[in-house]
Amino acid sequence: MIHYKPTVYEYVSIGTFYVTKCDPDRNENKTTLEASDRFVFLESEYVSELPYPASIRDVALEIANKSGSIINETNFLMISTSKINKLEGYTFRKAIGLIAQFEAGYARFSRINQLEIMQLIDPKFAVSPAEYFQKGLTKNELMYKIGGISCTVPVQSENSSEQVTYTAGSNTGPQIVLENKVMTQDLLDNIYQKVKDINFYPFTLNWRGNPALETGDWLTLTDRYGTPFKTPNLSYTLNFKGGLTATSSANTNSSAQTVSAYSPPLNQIIKDINSRVDAAGKNSVYDGTEEPPYPKEGDIWFKKNGPDDEIWVYTKLVDGTYDWVLQTSTRLPDDIQEKIDNSVPSDGIVKTINLSQEMDGKEWLKITGAKIWLTDQTKIDDAIIRDAMIGSLSASKINAGTLNAATIDVINLNAKSLSAGTISGKNLSINLxxxxxxxxxGYIAGADNLIRFDLNNSLFQSFSSGGSGFKVQYGRFTFYDVNQTEIGFVQPWAYQDNPGIYLKGAKNLNLEGDTVSIQLGTTTYGTNRIIMFGRTTMVNQAEIFGKLTVGGDLSVIGSKNAAHVTRDGLRLTPAYETAESYLGDIGTAERV
Incomplete structure (x- = not known):
């Protein structure tokens, strides 16, 4: 809220505080507590372990880490990376204060207990005279503006310790004296550039108070003449004793901003050169808070007024005189600001926006009405719209984003429009x-389970509608008859450390065709074998190249011939048979 409204409520966290003192008084039947923010834990000595010179940002991060403070990461990224020497002899609290000094700001723990380095900010917060207590505003009519900054730094030489004083800005007007052992001239100049345009009227205000206001915020106040002015809330005290009261102040020592003194001709020339000339070469452009001397018609003045920037032009008035006329300002005009401040109507909308206690007895903001229109600029936080809040949902309106199948159940899905991409689940992926x-x-199977691919059991089967077929499982190829009874199988087999293929048939193994060849390659284990158990029928012609071993009876139907290769071709010689086994020898043996 930018100012107090009796019909508007806002819940504001004031931060995290730690009890530092507890004083129970049994006679008065009360207990007094004193609490502090997390700075109470930053009073121990800070000993840095960084290599120096180190950047100001790195030192700030080390202070936060060593003190166990949670930081505002975005805020700390804005801290300067200028190099400084080692901070020695300081507590964590004083060390982070010096970091804030380099940033021309102040250190604080935010309302969510995060360490921040802040500068003055303008939240457009206005305090109307109706919120003042009687004679509550005291305003110093002499504007405060920093004249210069100085800092005395000890410099250690080989023989002695000396004091060096650095200065920035002017030596007239209000002065700021800093204490910082690692200050340099460049760092002091940077600080001065950040604060040289700050100007305000010192004040003290006793008023109604507002917990939403922060120390370091600019306030818009109104003096006794009805003139609004902005001033920083440098000190802020809230008291609650049945009612809330507050004291805001910015008490500084002001002095004259200009000092009349003799200026040598050379200095006058330098000052004239420093004033910028516009593109036409006729008018000067000035900046600062001091009114430019000896202006001429058309001159432009960029004036700093508190947190606002104003543009003034030296103009001829209707009465023939000349004066500076305000052209524009970052401060909103009074009529527009008043419309914003009073933008909450008291009749029409308030009738439909009311605090309700229907749900759990607590106050809730209830909005009723038939013509509430949410545009595409409306923002709704994630995960706050639950299923009970949605009456119906048309899937035709879903045209972007991702539907996570792990969190939804889809039934009766017509997949004819799925044309591209990948359908993927926990155990299945289909690339369209x-x-x-x-x-x-899982498995893939037909409705009658005749064809089935079962990944869980490493099984593939195929059966005809009559029942016969085969299964392949764990490397074994098994055959079944029409009654789905096993009639044979083929599987890998190791025989005397000689791997091969094992064929077993429950009844017959028939190899039919014009030519059926079974070829065995050579291995390091010796001669390969074909071992046949049971009855083996070979129809037409069977040729065996290599060694044939028959373990058992050998019956031959038909001729039994020996094949001889001659110059006239292959000749068959009938084998002779004897009643007993004899060793036959044909040819002549000679002893050498």
Whole structure:
């Protein structure tokens, strides 16, 4: 809220505080507590471990880390990276105060208990005279503006310790004297540039108070003549004893901003050169808070007025005289500011926006009405709209974003419009562009389960409608008859450390065709084998190249011939048979 409104409420956190003193008084039946913010934990000595010179930002981060303070990360990113020497002999509290000094600001713990380095800010906060207590405003009519800054720094030489004083700005007007052992001239100049245009009227105000206001905020006040002015809230005290009272103040020692003194001709020339000339080369452009001397018609003055910037032009008035005329300002005109301050009507909207206690006895803001229109500029935080708050939802309105299948159930889905992309779940992925289907668990099967691919059991089966078929599981190829009874299988097999393929048939193994070839490659284990158990039927012609071993009876139906390769081709010689086994020898043996 920018000022007090009796019909508007706002809940404001005032921060996190720690009890430092507890004084129970049994006679008065009361207990008095004293509490402080987290600065109470920053009173121990700060010993830096950084390599120096170090940047101001790195020193600030080390102070926060060593003191266990949570920082406002965005705020700390804005701290300067200028180099400084090692801070020694300071507590954490004084050290972070010096960091704030380099930033021309102040250190604080925010309402959410985060360490920040702040400068004066203008929240457009106005305190109307109706909120003043009687004779509550005291205003110093002499404006305060910093004249110069000085800082005395000890410099250690080989033989002695000396004091060096750095100065920035003018030596006239209000002066600021700093204490900082690591200050340099460049750092002091930077500080002065940040504060040289600050100007305000010192004041003290006793008023109604508002917890939403912060120390360091600019206030818009109104003096006894009805003239509004802005001044910083440098000191702020709130008291609550059945009612809230507050004291705001900015008490500084003001002095004349200009000093009349003789200026040598050379200095006058330099001052004239320092005034900027506009593009036409006729008029001068000035800045600062002091009224430019000897202006001429058309001159422009950029004036700093508190936190606001104003543009004045030296203009001829209707009565023939000349004076500075305000053209524009960052401060809103009084009529517009008044409309903003009084933008909450007391009749129409208040009738439909009321505090309600319907839900849990607490006060809630209830909005009723038939013509509430939320535009695309409306922002709703994540995860606050629950399913009970949605009456119905048309999926045709969902045209962007991601639907997470892990959090929704979809039934009766018509997939004819799925044309691209990848459908993926926890254990299944279907790529509509490449046709690739990947799944990690489960099975694929027809309605009659005749064809089934079972990933969980490493199984693939295919059966005809009559019942016969096969299964492949764990490397074993098994055949079944029409009654789905196993009739044979093929599987890998190791025989005497000689790996091979094991074929077993429950009844017959039939190899039919014009030519059926079974070829065995060579291995390091020796001769490869084909081992046949049970009855083996070979129809038409069977050729075996290599060694044939028959373990058991060998019956031959038809001729039994020995094949000889001659120059006239292959010749068959009938084998002779004897009743007993004899060793036959044909040819001539000679002893050498």
């Amino acid at each position: 562009d490449t046709g690739a289907v990947q799944f990690q668990k």
